[in-house]
Amino acid sequence: MKKxxxxxxVTASEHLREGYVLLKLTDDIPLPQMLPGQFAELKVDGSExxxxxxxxxxxxxxxxxxxxxxxxxxxxxxxxxxxxxVPGCRLNVVMPLGKGFTLPENPGTKVLLVGGGVGTAPxxxxxxxxxETGCHPTFLLGxxxxxxxxxLEMFQELGDVYVTTEDGSAGERGFxxxxxxxxxxxxxxxxxCGPKPxxxxxxxxAREAGIPCEVSLENSMACGLGACLCCVENxxxxxxxxxxxxxxxxxxxxxxxx
Amino acid sequence: xxxxxxxxxxxxxxxxxxxxxxxxxIVKGTTLYPRExxxxxxxxxxxxxxxxxxxxxxxxxxxxxxxxxxxxxxxGTNMIVNVxxxxxxxYAECAARxxxxxxxxxxELNISCPNVKEGxxxxxxxxxxxxxxxxxxxxxxxxxxIVKLSPNVTDIAEIARxxxxxxxxxxxxxxxxxxxAIDIEKRRPVLSISTGGLSGPAxxxxxxxxxxxxxxxxxxxxxxxGGIMNAADAIEFMLAGATAIEIGTANFIDPAITVKVAxxxxxxxxxxxxxxxxxxxxxLEA
Numbered sequence: 001m002k003k004x005x006x007x008x009x010v011t012a013s014e015h016l017r018e019g020y021v022l023l024k025l026t027d028d029i030p031l032p033q034m035l036p037g038q039f040a041e042l043k044v045d046g047s048e049x050x051x052x053x054x055x056x057x058x059x060x061x062x063x064x065x066x067x068x069x070x071x072x073x074x075x076x077x078x079x080x081x082x083x084x085x086v087p088g089c090r091l092n093v094v095m096p097l098g099k100g101f102t103l104p105e106n107p108g109t110k111v112l113l114v115g116g117g118v119g120t121a122p123x124x125x126x127x128x129x130x131x132e133t134g135c136h137p138t139f140l141l142g143x144x145x146x147x148x149x150x151x152l153e154m155f156q157e158l159g160d161v162y163v164t165t166e167d168g169s170a171g172e173r174g175f176x177x178x179x180x181x182x183x184x185x186x187x188x189x190x191x192x193c194g195p196k197p198x199x200x201x202x203x204x205x206a207r208e209a210g211i212p213c214e215v216s217l218e219n220s221m222a223c224g225l226g227a228c229l230c231c232v233e234n235x236x237x238x239x240x241x242x243x244x245x246x247x248x249x250x251x252x253x254x255x256x257x258x
Numbered sequence: 259x260x261x262x263x264x265x266x267x268x269x270x271x272x273x274x275x276x277x278x279x280x281x282x283x284i285v286k287g288t289t290l291y292p293r294e295x296x297x298x299x300x301x302x303x304x305x306x307x308x309x310x311x312x313x314x315x316x317x318x319x320x321x322x323x324x325x326x327x328x329x330x331x332x333x334g335t336n337m338i339v340n341v342x343x344x345x346x347x348x349y350a351e352c353a354a355r356x357x358x359x360x361x362x363x364x365x366e367l368n369i370s371c372p373n374v375k376e377g378x379x380x381x382x383x384x385x386x387x388x389x390x391x392x393x394x395x396x397x398x399x400x401x402x403x404i405v406k407l408s409p410n411v412t413d414i415a416e417i418a419r420x421x422x423x424x425x426x427x428x429x430x431x432x433x434x435x436x437x438x439a440i441d442i443e444k445r446r447p448v449l450s451i452s453t454g455g456l457s458g459p460a461x462x463x464x465x466x467x468x469x470x471x472x473x474x475x476x477x478x479x480x481x482x483x484g485g486i487m488n489a490a491d492a493i494e495f496m497l498a499g500a501t502a503i504e505i506g507t508a509n510f511i512d513p514a515i516t517v518k519v520a521x522x523x524x525x526x527x528x529x530x531x532x533x534x535x536x537x538x539x540x541x542l543e544a
Contacts, residue, residue, distance in 0.1 A: 002273050003274070005274055005512070005513060043511070043512075048305075049305060050303070051303055051304070051305070051307060051308060052308060052510060052511065053510070053511065094513060219298060222301050222308060222310070222510045223264070223509065223510040223513075225266070225270045225271065225513065226270050227263075227264060227266035227270045227271070227509065227510075228263065228264060228301070228310065228312070228510060229263070229295065229300070229312045230310055230312065231298075231300075232295070232300065232315070233298065234297070234298070238294055239294055239295055239315055
């Protein structure tokens, strides 16, 4: 897919909760085609300690509004600076980058999308693309407490939503892999994004149940284009760039001890 | 030109720039045998720069000749291969293999990689080591031979002179400066092998000083690199004596930076009424 350097305009900057900002961006011309699971490299201006771009997954694409959304978790100086952007600002973006999730060919495929924390972000666009093909995805979303579960209403419009929280403030108490839906329903495919321990637990469940599973990795990266070879993951084919060959991998490609 | 390891094989950037507008593309470090490189994590962001410890990951010269070269031989610019190794014989054999490729007019000999245990920088930190490997390659390789120097030395001009004496056609400098970053919460180094090579604007003053020193010490052309982010930076290197410049880490921040720098140099020449870059190379008033 052709990649672009774009100066996008911020149309909205919504503080979903403390430390989480949803940036909505548009352009004067139609945005390029983007696949769920792909990401963008966002340029950070005005931060003395931030040198590199910040790789952020595509949260949602609103074709009618010609908007692309990025859910920013403010974890450091760079992401905090991105969170300070206000409508009307321009943001330099390189996108779309990487390979996305596999979309099911058959609308009847039962897909489970498991997200944790800000890792739920790419699952929204993935769920939208699945819903467009007639597929009815099931979302299993986890957080420490109820406040960590973001964009729940939008997920609910796209499929069935189940949640877990570690403190029990919403949904079932515990981790996503402990949710009762896993013993009550059968799934044909799983896609997951979130903290690595969570994805490894999901991958372990998928392997034991014999379900194909894709995970989205977030190894620290520099170029985002497959040039610097910094973000490598050790796979059955050796070291491969997460930014170019991923960020989405089938768990069978990885050498995870699960 | 683009610096090795920051621009892939050029193809990765074809969506952003017309590759033929770039003076030369120096492709990834290539070794005689395949190398897996160092374990992850390989990168640490630092003030005005970054550390990397990639460790020359590449699929070896055979793979390059068979699968990569056919994809890049038609690119209408100087496609230059960065060659590395762990002993003189490996360097020479790898260079000889590249020498057989019609559309590769030059190699850049990497005697300055700080991220591999054997070879690499070990050759580049003593005049004798540098001379031995350049001599061996010179005998095996007839086309343009650029030797990339390490800044991790006491006297870089001395190394440059020994490389010139051994038959190099040009020198390029600087490779990365050896550095380190620590995660204080984990009390561990950020990088998998503890140390890495620093690049980006943080190294520019050091690189500029070394280019200036080397340009005065040798007669062969000097290629300047190290933290060039814009045309003004590039012009500084040229005034200090660089005949050509390489852009490296800046490609990560702006994948179209190369052509912008070239345009900026042209604008500077025009603004000052200079006919060509020859009018600014080494023309530092001191």
